[in-house]
């Protein structure tokens with residue numbers, strides 16, 4: 001049992017793991033998960049659509065020569081983790097995972113012990129808001145070379161930061177630290193421009209998430225776009241996840257929302273530091 005584990009409250013990482021069919025969740029997480037599934041039936045598809053976006057985005061980066069990744073709020077390992085997706089295209093790729101939830105970190109350690117390469121893959125237990133420490137520790141692992149472009153992922157995590165945490169400043173600090181050529185991958189929940197039915201369901205979902213250790217804070221697309229700063233957006237820009245590189249594979253669950261992409265309530269994109 002990892003230390004620091006809070007089993008008195010449901011946790012977003014473990015609820016997400018439940019949605020994705022994983023085993024790193026407890027009864028208290030499944031109780032909230034079931035309530036969420038009842039209130040927001042599309043949420044499970046949304047989680048899978050998010051994983052598919054992550055898959056397409058990582059492959060996009062590898063094809064453009066990005067072979068090292070820093071995955072912030074990486075979650076509990078599931079199918080298609082960043083290092084696995086990258087390794088398929090570039091067997092020498094590197095990845096540092098970072099998460100705050102002890103269970104997610106413990107599971108990542110087990111996975112990497114069994115299937116990773118300690119010289120190329122590692123996981124840190126850290127709070128992504130502690131930018132200087134995360135960066136210093138990630139570089140100190142020796143897995144990342146800070147002089148070469150990095151793929152920095154903040155996928156489905158920034159909406160778990162409280163607006164008072166200075167999310168824009170956190171994103172800006174990471175952008176400043178990244179070497180030129182780096183790619184910033186973000187997906188984020190929004191309730192703006194979402195069809196009425198899904199919007200009211202997700203509003204109930206946000207209320208339920210308040211019961212977990214990680215309340216969710218969806219934002220207006222302009223706020224999310226701001227996290228990319230002056231980075232050049234890869235086409236088609238910040239869009240509904242099913243609309244991002246539709247023809248790049250990893251589209252099984254996304255296809256269900258192809259005609260109604262905003263129903264997933266998730267925007268995503270990649271920005272490049274030129």
Ligand SMILES: C[S@@+](CC[C@H](N)C(=O)[O-])C[C@H]1O[C@@H](n2cnc3c(N)ncnc32)[C@H](O)[C@@H]1O
Nearest residue numbers: 013016073074075099100101127128155156157
């Ligand atoms: C919904 S999961 C997303 C997992 C993965 N990025 C993905 O998209 O499949 C959100 C993750 O962010 C983590 N998280 C939330 N706040 C965090 C913080 N301040 N620092 C690091 N990780 C955090 C949670 O523990 C959880 O594992």
